[in-house]
Amino acid sequence: MSESSQPNNNDKIALVTGAGSGIGRAVALGLLNDGFTVVLAGRRIEPLNELVQMAETAGQRALAVATDVRDPQSVEALFSTIKAHYGRLDVAFNNAGVNAPAVPMDELPLEKWLNCIDTNVTGVFLCARAAFGLMRHQIPQGGRIINNGSISAHTPRPFTSPYTASKHAVMGLTKSIALDGRAFNIVCSQIDIGNAYTELSARMTKGVLQADGRTAAEPMVDVKHIADAVCHIASLPLSTNILNMTIMASNMPFVGRG
Known part of the structure; x- marks a missing residue:
């Protein structure tokens, strides 16, 4: 565990799971730039510590905590650390997630299903439950939980039953x-x-692989735009909520998929 300087009392505290790479890393950087003190959680401590060093260099504040969201004890230790260091949590971004091999359902090993469900569903529940408890009892009361869903929370791709089921959950x-x-x-x-x-x-x-059996390249969107969207949600007053936001590459096969 590595930490930069202590925050001021007026700072807002944010948690990002899966912060070491990809969307989680981009969102963590965005929240840091917006003035949040950010708790960085992930299974690999090295990339989290790199982010802490970047934050320190920029005069920002971050805390790295090695965490496996599938493990109740690991999640409990994460939130005990947050409470001990800051006494509160204002925003939790449940981002950590995994996929499973894109194979016909009858060829999918059970352990791949369980890993997807344990991470994407149980992991989100464990972190949300702990965040809810901290936010409920802190003064002032309240906070914001943001869950990373997916286009697959609405419509599946071929051979993605574990991931699709997890995101519907x-x-x-x-x-x-x-x-x-x-x-x-x-x-x-x-x-x-x-x-x-x-x-x-x-x-x-x-x-x-497309729903009609073709294989086709798909357009992508810069991950910074995802981070900007999450940061916008995080910046809203608790009297206002964006319950669901879909952000996507404009020409990807979602509307009309299949």
Whole structure:
């Protein structure tokens, strides 16, 4: 665990899971630039520590905590650390997620299904539950939870039953948190992202299996625009909520997919 300088009392505290790369890293940088003190969670501590060093160089504040969102004890330790260092949490971005091999369902190993569900559903639940508890009991009460959904929370791609099922579950969880949080000034949003360009998604520019059996390259969107969208949601007062936002490459095959 590595930390930069302590925040002022007036600073807002944000958590980003899966912060070491891709969308999580871009969002963490965006929140730092917007003045948040950012807790960086992820399984690999090295890229998190690199972000902390970048924040320190820029006069920003960040805390790196190695975390496996699938593990209840690891999540409990993460939130105990947040409470011990800052005493509160204003924004939690549940971003950590994984995919599964794109194969016919009968060829999918059970452990691949379980890893996808454990990370994308149970991991989001564990972090949301802990964030909800901290936000409910802190003074002033309240906060914002943002879940990373997907275009697949609405419509599947071929051979993606684990990922699609997990993201449909996240949508139900988002709506439940948004309802249950009303009594405690806790709001919940979901951002559904289509074709953000990262190291993991770069392969899509070379060809992706389509619903009609073709393989076709797909347009991508700069991950910075995703970060800007999340930061916009994070900046809203708790009296206002964007329940669902879809942000995507304009010409990707979502509207009319199939």
